[in-house]
Amino acid sequence: MHVRTIALMSLLICASGFAAPVFAGQSIDVVDEGGIKDKWMLKEGVPLAVPAYPPAFVDRKDQVCVSVGYVVKPDGTTSDFTLLKAWNSASGDDEPVEGYWMAFASAAGDALAQWQFQPRPEVKKATPVFTAGTFVFGATGPDLRAHCRIANLSAHLRDLRDHAGRRAPRILSDLDLRDDALDSRTAPRVSIDM
Numbered sequence: 001m002h003v004r005t006i007a008l009m010s011l012l013i014c015a016s017g018f019a020a021p022v023f024a025g026q027s028i029d030v031v032d033e034g035g036i037k038d039k040w041m042l043k044e045g046v047p048l049a050v051p052a053y054p055p056a057f058v059d060r061k062d063q064v065c066v067s068v069g070y071v072v073k074p075d076g077t078t079s080d081f082t083l084l085k086a087w088n089s090a091s092g093d094d095e096p097v098e099g100y101w102m103a104f105a106s107a108a109g110d111a112l113a114q115w116q117f118q119p120r121p122e123v124k125k126a127t128p129v130f131t132a133g134t135f136v137f138g139a140t141g142p143d144l145r146a147h148c149r150i151a152n153l154s155a156h157l158r159d160l161r162d163h164a165g166r167r168a169p170r171i172l173s174d175l176d177l178r179d180d181a182l183d184s185r186t187a188p189r190v191s192i193d194m
Contacts, residue, residue: 028071028128032153036072036131040117043076049114053137054103063089064137065148066101068108069157074126076117081109084132084156087147108135 042048067085070078083105090096112133119126134149150156 028130030130030154030157033067033132033134033150036117036129039120039123039126040072040076040129041120043116043118046114046116049111051104051107051111051135051137054107056103057100060090060096061138062096063139063144064104065134065144066104066108066137067132067134067148067150068105068112069130069132069153070112072117072129072131074128076119076126078112078115078117080130081105081112084160085148085150089138104135104137107137108133111135 065087066083069080069082069084071080072078083101086095086101086104087093088096088100095101132150132153134145136144136148
């Protein structure tokens with residue numbers, strides 16, 4: 001996917017009200033998709049919302065996936081939804097029509113906004129974390145998901161930030177992505193100073 005395109009979409013998501021204000025002075029770990037399970041779990045009694053296919057594009061019947069970054073805040077709610085990667089069966093990484101990526105990213109953001117987590121019982125103090133979720137539309141299965149799943153979120157965010165320059169959303173520009181922070185002997189975790 002064209003990094004420039006995704007960076008612009010991230011700005012659109014933030015500009016349209018999906019992103020909450022950043023956390024002043026807090027350091028936030030960046031964790032690969034699925035990596036929060038050691039400290040967080042779904043909040044009891046809250047169903048995991050699934051995004052609906054955007055009505056404006058239903059007639060196209062495209063298979064689509066998006067990877068959306070988000071922050072799990074200390075209270076377990078989510079914020080700062082940022083489109084990181086997208087693919088569709090009609091044109092691959094390219095946006096087939098204007099507003100297409102925004103529609104799917106917004107649907108994913110709407111679902112993510114309903115997600116709620118709680119710290120695992122052994123966690124003494126909940127701290128915020130930035131992670132990503134991969135969402136599929138129009139089909140299921142690992143093949144579609146594979147187009148958007150980000151294997152190394154820290155490296156992807158660093159690449160996105162470096163290529164987007166001033167167009168990068170604030171959540172990305174605040175990342176501390178120094179090479180020494182990415183020790184290959186440990187799970188990739190990076191601080192975001194907000």
